[in-house]
Amino acid sequence: MKIKTRIAPSPTGLFHIGNARTALFSYLFAKKNHGEFLLRIEDTDIERSKKEYEDDIINGLRWLGIIWDGEIIRQRDRAPKHREYLEKLLAESKAFYCRHTPAELAQEQKNQELEKIPFRHDCQHKYDPEISDGVIRLKNPGGKIVFKDLIRGELIFESELLGDLVLAKDLNTPLYNFAVVIDDAEMEITHVIRGDDHLSNTPKQILTQEALGFNRPEYAHLPLILAADRSKLSKRHGGTSVTEYKNMGYLPQALLNFMALLGWHPATDQEIFSLEELIQEFDLNRVQKAGAVFDKEKLDSINRHYIKQLVPAELAKHIAPHFIAYNLNPEQLIKTAHLFQDRLNRFSEIKDLAGFLFDAPKYQPELLNWKNSSAGETKSNLETALMVLEKLPIDSFNIDTITTELMPVANKIGRGEVLWPLRVALSGLDKSPSPFEIMEVLGKAESVARIKKAIDKIK
RNA sequence: GGCGCCAUCGUCUAGUCUGGUCCAGGACGCAGGGUUUUCAUCCCUGUAACACGGGUUCGAAUCCCGUUGGCGCUACCA
Numbered sequence: 001m002k003i004k005t006r007i008a009p010s011p012t013g014l015f016h017i018g019n020a021r022t023a024l025f026s027y028l029f030a031k032k033n034h035g036e037f038l039l040r041i042e043d044t045d046i047e048r049s050k051k052e053y054e055d056d057i058i059n060g061l062r063w064l065g066i067i068w069d070g071e072i073i074r075q076r077d078r079a080p081k082h083r084e085y086l087e088k089l090l091a092e093s094k095a096f097y098c099r100h101t102p103a104e105l106a107q108e109q110k111n112q113e114l115e116k117i118p119f120r121h122d123c124q125h126k127y128d129p130e131i132s133d134g135v136i137r138l139k140n141p142g143g144k145i146v147f148k149d150l151i152r153g154e155l156i157f158e159s160e161l162l163g164d165l166v167l168a169k170d171l172n173t174p175l176y177n178f179a180v181v182i183d184d185a186e187m188e189i190t191h192v193i194r195g196d197d198h199l200s201n202t203p204k205q206i207l208t209q210e211a212l213g214f215n216r217p218e219y220a221h222l223p224l225i226l227a228a229d230r231s232k233l234s235k236r237h238g239g240t241s242v243t244e245y246k247n248m249g250y251l252p253q254a255l256l257n258f259m260a261l262l263g264w265h266p267a268t269d270q271e272i273f274s275l276e277e278l279i280q281e282f283d284l285n286r287v288q289k290a291g292a293v294f295d296k297e298k299l300d301s302i303n304r305h306y307i308k309q310l311v312p313a314e315l316a317k318h319i320a321p322h323f324i325a326y327n328l329n330p331e332q333l334i335k336t337a338h339l340f341q342d343r344l345n346r347f348s349e350i351k352d353l354a355g356f357l358f359d360a361p362k363y364q365p366e367l368l369n370w371k372n373s374s375a376g377e378t379k380s381n382l383e384t385a386l387m388v389l390e391k392l393p394i395d396s397f398n399i400d401t402i403t404t405e406l407m408p409v410a411n412k413i414g415r416g417e418v419l420w421p422l423r424v425a426l427s428g429l430d431k432s433p434s435p436f437e438i439m440e441v442l443g444k445a446e447s448v449a450r451i452k453k454a455i456d457k458i459k
Numbered sequence: 460g461g462c463g464c465c466a467u468c469g470u471c472u473a474g475u476c477u478g479g480u481c482c483a484g485g486a487c488g489c490a491g492g493g494u495u496u497u498c499a500u501c502c503c504u505g506u507a508a509c510a511c512g513g514g515u516u517c518g519a520a521u522c523c524c525g526u527u528g529g530c531g532c533u534a535c536c537a
Contacts, residue, residue: 010537045536118461135535169535176537200532265472269485295470298487342500419496431498
C-alpha cells in the first residue's frame with residue numbers, strides 16, 4: 001500500500017514553527033517511503049479562519065521546500081461529504097441530537113468537578129429519537145480503546161471517560177474531530193503524524209472511525225516544541241511563526257535543518273543535513289519521546305554555517321533588502337556581503353554591522369584609544385598612519401598597497417596601537433572587518449576624511 | 460479534579476529495545492589557549508548530566524516497582 005501522510009494546519013494564525021516541524025517529519029516519512037505528502041487546510045472554524053493565514057501557511061511550506069503532492073484540500077469544500085456521513089450515523093442511530101444548553105453542560109461539569117470525576121456528557125437524549133435539533137453527538141459504545149503509536153507504543157484509553165462526543169453543531173457544521181476522521185479516511189491517509197497535543201484526541205477519533213467502519217491509520221505523535229520555560233511554544237513566547245524567522249534573516253535550509261534536530265537524531269553524529277539527506281536518514285524510530293526546547297543559539301549557529309556557504313551573489317541578494325534606502329549598486333552589495341559573511345548570525349544584523357560603510361560613524365573619542373594608549377599617543381599614531389595613506393595614489397588605494405605601506409609602520413609602533421584607532425576612526429565600532437578591508441571599500445577620500453575627523457575629535 | 464504523556468550535561472541529543480566495551484560520547488553555549496590586524500571567523504583544550512528511592516543481577520543510564528517533577532489534553536476551537 002502506498003504510504004500517505006498529510007499536514008493539516010488550520011488557518012487561524014501565522015504558520016507556526018511546531019506545525020512546520022510536524023509538516024517536515026510527515027514529509028520526510030512519506031518521501032523516505034516513496035509515498036505522498038498532502039496538504040489539507042482545516043478551515044472549518046469560519047469565525048477564525050482567514051485567507052491571509054492560509055497564504056502564510058502555503059508560502060511558509062514553499063519557502064522551506066516542503067512541497068506537497070497534488071492539490072491543496074480545503075476542509076470547508078468537503079462539507080457535503082461530512083454531512084453525508086453525519087446523516088449515515090444518524091440513520092444508523094449511532095449518533096443523535098442533543099438539546100442540552102451550554103449552561104446545562106457547564107453546570108454538569110461543575111458538579112462533576114465537585115464529585116472529582118472526569119468531565120464528560122453522558123447524554124439522556126440518545127434514548128429519545130424524537131429530538132431533531134441541537135448538536136449531533138456520537139453514542140459512546142463503551143469499552144477500551146487500544147491503539148499503537150509508532151513513537152510511544154501501546155496506549156489504552158477508557159472510552160466511558162469520553163462521554164458522548166459532539167460531532168457537529170448541525171448537519172452543515174462539522175467539528176474538528178469528526179471532519180478529521182472523514183477526511184483522513186477519504187484521502188486514504190496511512191500515517192497520521194502530528195503533535196503530541198493530539199494524543200488525547202486520538203481515542204475520540206478512533207471511536208468515530210469505528211462507528212463509520214473506517215480503517216484505522218497508523219499514528220505517530222511527535223514530541224512538542226517547547227519554549228525556554230518548557231511550556232508549549234506559543235504566541236506569547238514571541239517568534240513562533242516561520243514568517244517571523246524568515247524576516248529575522250534565517251535561511252530556509254538552516255531552519256529546516258534545525259527543526260529536524262528537534263526531536264529527531266540520526267544514527268551518527270552528523271548535524272548538518274540537506275533536505276535530501278534528511279529524507280535518506282529519517283526514521284520514526286529515532287524520534288524522541290520528550291519535548292524539545294527551541295534553542296535560538298543553536299539555530300543561530302546552524303544559520304551561520306549556511307550563511308558561510310553562500311556564494312557572494314546569493315549573500316548579496318539576501319542583504320539587499322536591508323540597504324534599499326542607500327541605492328547601492330550590485331558591486332557595492334557584493335563587496336559588503338563579502339566583508340561580513342563570517343560575521344553574520346542572521347541577515348537582519350547586517351544593517352548594524354555594515355551601516356558605517358554608508359553613514360558617517362558615530363562613536364565616543366575614548367573608543368579610539370587602544371588598551372593603555374593615551375589620547376596623545378592615539379592622536380600621533382593616527383597622524384602617522386594618515387601621512388602614509390595620503391601619499392598613496394588614489395587609483396591604487398587597495399588592500400595590497402595599503403597593507404604593504406602601513407604594516408611596516410604598524411609593526412614598528414605596535415599593531416594594536418596603530419590599527420585599533422584606525423578601525424574605530426573608520427567604522428566607529430569595536431568589532432569590524434580589518435581597517436585595510438574597510439579602506440579599500442571606502443576609497444581614499446572617505447578614508448582620509450574619517451581619519452582626519454577622528455584626529456580632530458581628540459582634544 | 461480527571462485522563463494521558465514524558466524524565467541523560469544549561470540546551471539539542473548518543474547510549475536504553477539486545478544489562479558489562481559508559482568513572483557516559485557529539486553539538487550549541489560558556490571558559491581558557493593558539494592563528495590573525497582588535498573583535499569575530501578558524502583550530503585546540505576544558506566545563507557540565509544518567510531526577511529520587513527501592514528491587515532484580517556478579518554487574519543497571521540501560522530491566523521492574525514506587526516517588527517526585529514537568530508537560531499536554533480535558534470546547535457546540537483546531
